[in-house]
Amino acid sequence: MTVHLTVAGFLQPANILKYRHLFARTQWLSHAELEAFQLARLREIVDHAYHHVPYYRDLFRLLKLTPADIRQTSDLRKLPRLSKAVARREHRRLQADNCSRFRPAIHRTSGSTGAEHAFLLDRETNAVEFAYYWRYWNWAGYRLGDRFAEFSSSYFSREGLHERPFVRQPFTGRLLLNSLSFTRASAMAYAQAIERHGARFLKGLPSVLGFFARFLRDAGKDRLGLAAIFTTGELLLPSQRALLESCLGGSVYDSYGQMERLVAISECSQRRMHVNSDYGLLEFGADDEDGESSETGRSSRGCLGTSLYNRSMPLLRYELGDVIEPEASRVRCACGRGLPLVRAITGRVSDSLATPDGRIVPTLFLVFRDVAGIEAGQFVHEAADRLSIRVVASEAFTDTEHARLLTLVRWHVGPSMALAVARVRPEELVLDPSGKLKMIVSRVEARQLD
Numbered sequence: 326m327t328v329h330l331t332v333a334g335f336l337q338p339a340n341i342l343k344y345r346h347l348f349a350r351t352q353w354l355s356h357a358e359l360e361a362f363q364l365a366r367l368r369e370i371v372d373h374a375y376h377h378v379p380y381y382r383d384l385f386r387l388l389k390l391t392p393a394d395i396r397q398t399s400d401l402r403k404l405p406r407l408s409k410a411v412a413r414r415e416h417r418r419l420q421a422d423n424c425s426r427f428r429p430a431i432h433r434t435s436g437s438t439g440a441e442h443a444f445l446l447d448r449e450t451n452a453v454e455f456a457y458y459w460r461y462w463n464w465a466g467y468r469l470g471d472r473f474a475e476f477s478s479s480y481f482s483r484e485g486l487h488e489r490p491f492v493r494q495p496f497t498g499r500l501l502l503n504s505l506s507f508t509r510a511s512a513m514a515y516a517q518a519i520e521r522h523g524a525r526f527l528k529g530l531p532s533v534l535g536f537f538a539r540f541l542r543d544a545g546k547d548r549l550g551l552a553a554i555f556t557t558g559e560l561l562l563p564s565q566r567a568l569l570e571s572c573l574g575g576s577v578y579d580s581y582g583q584m585e586r587l588v589a590i591s592e593c594s595q596r597r598m599h600v601n602s603d604y605g606l607l608e609f610g611a612d613d614e615d616g617e618s619s620e621t622g623r624s625s626r627g628c629l630g631t632s633l634y635n636r637s638m639p640l641l642r643y644e645l646g647d648v649i650e651p652e653a654s655r656v657r658c659a660c661g662r663g664l665p666l667v668r669a670i671t672g673r674v675s676d677s678l679a680t681p682d683g684r685i686v687p688t689l690f691l692v693f694r695d696v697a698g699i700e701a702g703q704f705v706h707e708a709a710d711r712l713s714i715r716v717v718a719s720e721a722f723t724d725t726e727h728a729r730l731l732t733l734v735r736w737h738v739g740p741s742m743a744l745a746v747a748r749v750r751p752e753e754l755v756l757d758p759s760g761k762l763k764m765i766v767s768r769v770e771a772r773q774l775d
C-alpha cells in the first residue's frame with residue numbers, strides 16, 4: 326500500500342502553528358543553545374527507539390549501550406551507520422511497536438539503483454515539514470497565501486494527468502506545472518500561465534528551471550515578475566543560478582532535503598546555506614571514522630541524517646547518499662541566524678565513475694562549478710576508456726574555459742580515458758525517470774568495469 330501526501334495530512338493547524346512559533350524562535354538561537362535544543366530532542370528519540378523499536382533495542386544490547394550513554398550529540402557515533410540496504414532489510418524491525426499512536430503514513434522512494442525503499446512518517450512530521458518550508462520561504466519574502474508556481478512530475482504521474490499542462494490548487498495558492506509535458510514549444514504557454522496566476526514565487530529542479538529560462542530567452546520573452554525562485558533536488562551550478570536570475574527574474578534560494586525528512590538545508594538572503602539544526606541532525610562523512618576519503622580530500626562516504634521528530638520509524642545515522650561540504654569555521658551568518666552554515670552540497674555519492682586504471686572518481690561533476698559559462702552539464706561514459714563531457718554553454722564558455730574544463734576532468738580521471746567535450750542543446754541532456762538531470766550516463770556494461 327502506498328499512502329501519498331494528501332492535503333488532509335497537513336490539516337493540523339494547531340501543530341503547524343506550534344512548530345511555526347518554535348522555528349521562528351529557534352533560528353535566532355546561538356550555536357550553543359541550538360546544540361542544547363538538538364540534544365534534548367535527540368535524547369527523547371533515542372530513548373523512544375531503545376524502548377519501542379526492536380532493531381535499536383537489539384543494537385543497543387549488542388553494543389552494551391543504554392540511552393544514558395548518549396550524553397552529547399557526538400556520542401551518536403557509538404552507533405553504526407544505517408545504510409539504505411540495511412534499512413530496507415530491517416524495515417519491519419525499524420517500526421516502533423507503538424507506531425499506530427503516531428498515525429503514520431507509508432512513503433515509498435526509489436533510489437538511483439532502482440531498489441524501492443518504504444518508510445513510515447508520523448502525521449505530526451507533516452506539520453514540522455510545513456513549518457520548515459514556511460520559514461525557508463519566508464527568508465525570501467513569501468507570506469502564507471502568496472501565489473506560487475511549482476514544476477512537478479510526481480503529482481501528474483500519480484494522478485494519471487500526463488498530458489495536462491497545469492493544475493491550479495485554489496486553497497494553497499499553488500499552480501502546478503507539469504514537467505512531464507513541458508517542451509521548448511510549450512514554454513511560452515507555461516510562462517503565460519504563471520503570469521495569469523499572478524505567481525511571485527517559482528519552485529523546481531535546477532535543470533527544469535534552466536531549460537525553461539533558456540527556452541524563454543530564445544523566444545525573446547521578458548523576465549517573469551518573480552520575487553524569488555526556489556531550487557531543490559539537484560546540484561545548482563553558478564551559471565545556472567545566473568541564468569535563472571537573469572531570464573526569470575527574482576533571486577534564487579537553493580535548498581536540500583530528502584523524502585525521509587532527516588536533514589534540511591536552505592539558503593538565506595545572504596546566499597549562505599543554513600543547516601536547519603532544529604529540524605534534523607546532520608553528520609558530515611567523517612574521514613576519521615573508518616579512514617576512507619577520496620583523493621580530493623572529501624569523504625566519499627557521504628553524510629548521515631538523524632530524525633529529531635519521527636517516532637513511528639526513527640532513523641539514526643542514516644546514510645543520505647549525498648556529499649555535503651562543511652564550513653571550515655563556525656562563523657555566524659550576516660543574516661543573524663544561529664543555524665549552522667555549510668559550504669556546499671555537492672551531490673550524490675552514487676554518481677561516481679570507474680576508470681580503466683582502477684580509480685573510482687566521486688563527484689566528478691563538481692568541475693562544472695569551477696568553469697565559467699556552463700549552464701548545465703552531463704558526463705556520458707561511452708566506453709570503459711572514453712568519456713564525453715556534454716555542456717549547455719553560454720558565451721562565457723570561451724576557449725580558455727573549454728581548456729580549463731578538460732584540465733580539471735583530466736586531473737580527476739587520470740591518463741587512462743579519452744575525453745571529448747560536446748556542446749549540446751538542453752533537450753539533448755538525459756533525465757532519469759523522475760525528471761532529474763543524470764550527472765553520469767553510463768553506456769558501459771557493468772562487467773567491463775570488474
Ligand SMILES: [Zn+2]
Nearest residue numbers: 593595658660
Ligand atoms: Zn544566513
